[in-house]
Amino acid sequence: MDEVFLKLQREAERIAAKHRQPEFYVRFKAPIALAKRLYYGHPQVAILRNMVRPFMWDNLGHGLYHSSRVSLDTATLVYVELEADKLKRNRIERLMVLGIMGGLLHDISRGEENHAEAGAQEAARILRDFPLADDEVRCICQAIRNHEAFATPISCGRPWRQLISDCLYDADKFRWGPDTFTHTLWHIVDHQKITPQELIGRFPWGMSGIQRIPETFRTNAGRLYGPEIIETGIEIGKEIYRYLLQHFREEIND
DSSP states (O other): OOHHHHHHHHHHHHHHHTSOOOHHHHHTHHHHHHHHHHHHHOHHHHHHHHHHGGGOSSGGGTSHHHHHHHHHHHHHHHHHHHGGGTOOHHHHHHHHHHHHHHHHHTTTTTTSTTHHHHHHHHHHHHHTTSSOOHHHHHHHHHHHHTOSTTSOOOOOSSHHHHHHHHHHHHHHHHTTTHHIIIIIHHHHHHHTTOOHHHHHHHHHHHHHHHHTGGGGOOSHHHHHHHHHHHHHHHHHHHHHHHHHHHHHHHHHHO
């Protein structure tokens, strides 16, 4: 990454560290810990993680770092949404694993046109060698198809498949909070060779898109806790924007 954007990323991380951790990550520490145990310890997840790693080392800021965070939050949301249903623990964990797999694969075709559909098709090809039921594969692929922002989702039919789809969507959109400014943005602008001055020009438009995300959350927990995650990101973004204006104003005026 260009040294200028490395410096900007470090500044964003410094700004982010001053902000309070969103309540979702405070309230649900136990489900998050379970999600991490499944992410790092489940044998099928380990195989899938190793399979996708070579293809996602960068991926325009949507590589393994992004996908791992989506996976963990998807699994956590699944647990939170099912907590009151009194399902057997092994059933809940199985659905969490499906959510993790969807999270790992959802951006596998990020660089392609209509990447959600392309990703669903690629996921189906990858998952055919896994010990999954056909309905489980369809569940994961449909969730990937439905993860695009500001697009009308396709009904998944069965409630448990709809749950995975909605949780994956919300977990992916949680990334539009602080992650946008501590990670994703700098990889995108570096890859596209955008100058700081060009970034300043595009910043208000990008922020307007982020501000629309809270109205799109699909799960109960997403609607309850997601807006705070997005608002935290917006506050970080505002500080970054002021920093850009302060440090690159002379170049703009020239």
